[in-house]
Amino acid sequence: MARCVVDDQWPLRRAAERFQVSVSTARRWAGRYRAEGEAGMIDRSSRPHSSPRRTPTRTERRIIKVRVLRRWGPARIAFFLRLVPSTVHRVLARFGLARLAHLDRATGRPIRRYERATPGELVHVDIKKLGNIPHGGGHRVLGRAHSRRNARATTTERRNNRAPIGYSYLHNALDDHSRLVYSEILPDERKDTAVAFWLRAQTFFAAHGITVERVLTDNGSCYTSRAWRDTLATAGISHKRTRPYRPQANGKVERFNRTLLDEWAYARPYQSEQARRDAFPGWLHTYNHHRGHTALGGHPPASRVPNLPGQYT
Template sequence: MSHRNARLTVHGRRILVERVLAGRPVAHVAAEMGISRPTAHKWVRRWRAEGDAGLADRSSRPHSTPHRTSAVVEAQVCRLRTGRKLGPARIGPILGIPASTVHRILRRHGLNRLAWLDRPTGEPIRRYERDRPGELVHVDIKKLGNIPDGGGWRTVGRTAGDRNRQATTTERKSCTPVIGYSYIHSAVDDHSRLAYSEVLPDERQHTAIAFWQRANAFFTGHGITVERVLTDNGACYKSKLFTQTLTAAGIAHKKIRPYRPQTNGKVERFNRTLADEWAYLRPYTSNTERTAALADFLHTYNHHRCHTALDGHPPITRVNNAAGQYT
């Protein structure tokens, strides 16, 4: 693609050559097309030497860069970055080179952002995305503490919050009221990021299976045929019944490698968004109020919230049959 200020595209250069070959002076053709005579001569010369291939855009990168930092120094910069997680301001004095040079080296090797590195190993994170909706769906569970009726201490203060806890439950553990937890089961499509979540009372296998059946119906309703499901190694997902349920529906069940949650990163990142933009968005006065707000969040996330991985578009824009216009 030509740069934004280019006067000629490949098609325009071909017209220039045709006019010159027709016998018209190069200076006249250049003036008509708003370019200089040297530029016009350049394209004619390239066409005569290479044919139509010579009219294509070329990189402006020089053939040689004698002042470029040596490969040995670049390797040392990369080792300090991946091994010690140091930035340009720290690496520069160690190797005796400017911090700006270090930054250019890190950018050249894709190491300029620590977020792109796996912290324990220092290896660049391999990001991937499936080619079509339904090819892979990430499934996970997030655990949240329940909210006592009337609000917890963040909403009404510690004295009133403790009183609400006492009134909400009769369960006690060492004289302390046990409110319990809610389990947010979520499924996120790898390609479109379309998400489905439910607030459920536990994370047992039968609960997980029932959730997946409803999630699968949700994706089917959007024209998505699920082919594979990726989960962690939680007890409910390791059960044979969960895998058999998927297999019976023609869906392959994949589990991540132990202690590698980043493999299931899309739903893990969705869990963080859930926490920031729903669970902890504002103080809720009851567990029921928080649960009721989930539906609005999911609609906003799927249909209106811009997603940086989708060039600022919401997930629904990547769904094949979003409006149900095809049968």
């Protein structure tokens, strides 16, 4: 196009129509070719030579200092420094500072993400405590007052003039490599319950061709018991526990707990605890076999299971 305008003397409008660009674009490229020749045809950054309205360097340093020392988000930093949140966000992005979700809040260092190379090399185990739903619905749908009336109608037990309807305990075992999950809703988190759950979970993984080598848990009493230790030792499984007050070390199953709450436990207004429990097996099957996982490139956990349909013995 530049040669047509400069060498062949085409009108700018004709060249612009021929190459399907605007007249101003044709003028700009022709001017660069006329002034610099073929060297002027090389792509250049669109960044301006000067930015007079850019945030001052001193302000940028203050933003970075507050972020590093206090680990606040853009909105809170903006309120503290009397700036606009979008300005703070732009400065943080310009200097490549990690999102708070990618940082360890205690140390300020980026979280190290890892993935075991083969299924069964590491299985994360955890328990999620979940309040039961009274018959007729709970407070998330009906409000506190109506929920209390439903609770009183559900149980005859009274504590401090209230009707407790108890809790459910979701015992979860998640394979680190495939993210395949075995989960059960159980009445408590005692050691005998946890041990029995693990034996069933181990059978589940073995049926899918996964030999468990190591188990990672928190420091709950059921996981520090002799019964749990002896059960894993008998199966030749190594047991590792997270450091106290470091749930991010068991982050994969913790993230599954959040997904479980968002997509099953609180996904729709259940009218009873039994209705929610009835929906759990179907949701768990969808999670394992059909729901795309971002860490697996959009594929479900079943895509990484070596013996999914049980074709091997």
